[in-house]
Amino acid sequence: VNKTYYFEDLTVGLILRSSSPRRMEAERIKSFAREFDPQPAHLDEAAASSTPFGQLVASGWHTAAATMRLVLDVLPIAEGGQGLGLDKLTWTRPVLPDDELRVEIKVLELRASRSRPDRGVVTLEITTLNQKDQPVQSHILRSLFPRRREQAANPGLA
Amino acid sequence: VNKTYYFEDLTVGLILRSSSPRRMEAERIKSFAREFDPQPAHLDEAAASSTPFGQLVASGWHTAAATMRLVLDVLPIAEGGQGLGLDKLTWTRPVLPDDELRVEIKVLELRASRSRPDRGVVTLEITTLNQKDQPVQSHILRSLFPRRREQAANPGLA
Numbered sequence: 001v002n003k004t005y006y007f008e009d010l011t012v013g014l015i016l017r018s019s020s021p022r023r024m025e026a027e028r029i030k031s032f033a034r035e036f037d038p039q040p041a042h043l044d045e046a047a048a049s050s051t052p053f054g055q056l057v058a059s060g061w062h063t064a065a066a067t068m069r070l071v072l073d074v075l076p077i078a079e080g081g082q083g084l085g086l087d088k089l090t091w092t093r094p095v096l097p098d099d100e101l102r103v104e105i106k107v108l109e110l111r112a113s114r115s116r117p118d119r120g121v122v123t124l125e126i127t128t129l130n131q132k133d134q135p136v137q138s139h140i141l142r143s144l145f146p147r148r149r150e151q152a153a154n155p156g157l158a
Numbered sequence: 159v160n161k162t163y164y165f166e167d168l169t170v171g172l173i174l175r176s177s178s179p180r181r182m183e184a185e186r187i188k189s190f191a192r193e194f195d196p197q198p199a200h201l202d203e204a205a206a207s208s209t210p211f212g213q214l215v216a217s218g219w220h221t222a223a224a225t226m227r228l229v230l231d232v233l234p235i236a237e238g239g240q241g242l243g244l245d246k247l248t249w250t251r252p253v254l255p256d257d258e259l260r261v262e263i264k265v266l267e268l269r270a271s272r273s274r275p276d277r278g279v280v281t282l283e284i285t286t287l288n289q290k291d292q293p294v295q296s297h298i299l300r301s302l303f304p305r306r307r308e309q310a311a312n313p314g315l316a
Contacts, residue, residue, distance in 0.1 A: 036223040038230060039238040051238050052277075060241040061226050065194040065219045072196060080197040080209050083218040083249055090243035119210075 004078040007110065007120030007145040014107040018074040021131065022066050024058050026097035032062040058095035063137050067128045070103040071141075075124075082144040084121070089139035093130070100131040108140065119144045162236040165268065165278030165303040172265040176232040179289065180224050182216050184255035190220040216253035221295050225286045228261040229299075233282075240302040242279070247297035251288070258289040266298065277302040 026045075033042030037059035040047035048056040095101070109123035122145045128137040184203075191200030195217035198205035206214040253259070267281035280303045286295040 032223075036227045038227070039235065041238050041240075052240060059226070061219075061223045065190075065223060068217070068219050069194045069196070077197065080199050082199075082210060085246070085248035087245055087247070088243070089245070089247070091241055 004076045005145065006078045007122065007147045010107050010110055010122060010145070012107055012110055016074045016105045018070045018102045018104075020073065021100035021102045022070055024062070024066065024095055024097065024099045024101060026056060029056060029058045029062060029095075029097060032065075033059050037061055053094055056097055058097075058099075060091045060137070063091065063095050063101070063128060064089070064139075066101055067103055067126060067137060067139075070101060070128070071105060071124075071126060074103065075105060077143070077145055079146045081122075081146075082119075084142040084144060086142065087140040089137065091137050093134055093136045095130070095136050099136070101128055101136065103128050113144065116144065118147055118149075120147055121145075162234045163303065164236045165280065165305045168265050168268055168280060168303070170265055170268055174232045174263045176228045176260045176262075178231065179258035179260045180228055182220070182224065182253055182255060182257045182259060184214060187214060187216045187220060187253075187255060190223075191217050195219055211252055214255055216255075216257075218249045218295070221249065221253050221259070221286060222247070222297075224259055225261055225284060225295060225297075228259060228286070229263060229282075229284060232261065233263060235301070235303055237304045239280075239304075240277075242300040242302060244300065245298040247295065249295050251292055251294045253288065253294050257294070259286055259294065261286050271302060274302065276305055276307075278305055279303075 030044060041051040041053045041057050042059045045056050104127045106125040108125050111121050113119040113121055122143050124141045126139055126141055127135050130136050188202055199209040199211045199215050200217045203214045262285045264283040266283050269279050271277040271279055280301050282299045284297055284299055285293050288294050
C-alpha cells in the first residue's frame, strides 16, 4: 500500500521527486491535440515542420495534464484533494516525442482552511523536467488536502 | 473556410464567445481521470459519492483542456500559436457530467515581441461557463500570435 498524504504530513520546504518518468509518445501527443488543442505543431509531423518549432511538440495542456499524473504518483492525496487553482504556469521548453518527464515538487506554504476545519490549503511549486534535466514547465498549484480526523477535531490545532 | 486570427486582427477589449458548447460526458471524465488525474472524485460515481463533491466531477485539468479547444473554436490562430504561459487559473465551481461548457474571451493586452518581429504577444482573459451561465474556471493566457507578413516587414510597425 502506498503512503498517502494528509495535510499534517507536509512541512514547508519539503521537496518530493517522482521516481518513474512518463514518456510522451508521438501518437498520444497527436490524439490529445485532435481532441483538445488542434494546432499544426501538435497534430502531425508534416504540419509541425513548418511551424516555429520545426517538429512535432506536445500541447502545453498535455504536458500540464501529464504533470498532474506525475504529481499524484509521488504525492497521492489521502481521500483525494480539491484543486483550487494555479499561478505562474510557464512552458519553458518544447516537449518532444519520446521525452521522458518527471516532476520536482516543493511545499511552499501550508495554512488551515478558514471555512473548512477538516481541510488545509497546500501551495506547491511544481517543476516538470525532461530526461536531460531541462525544465519544460513550472507552476504553482493550490489544493485542499484533508486533515487527519483526530487533529481536525481538536480546536486548538485548527 | 473559417477566419483565422493574426496579431493585427485583435484589439484590446475585444470580446469573443464560443458558439457551440462542449459537453462533458461522464465516460470521458472518467477515462481522462484514469490517465491524468486518478482521484476518487473523478474516477467513478461510487468513489466520488464519499468525496466532498458527493458526486462525479471532472478533473480541473480536463476542464482546462476542454477550454483550450473551445478557445480555438472561436479564436483559431493563423498558422498556430505558441503558448507562453498562464496566470490566475481558478476552478470556481465543479464541472458535472453532461455539463455543456462555453467560453468568453477578452483581449487584455497586445504587444510586439521584442525578440520575434514576426510575432506578437497576446494576453487573453478566458472564462469557462456551464449551461446555467455559471463560471466554472477562469484564467489569463499569454500566447504568441503570428503577425501578417506585410506588417512584420515594415519596421515602422514593429
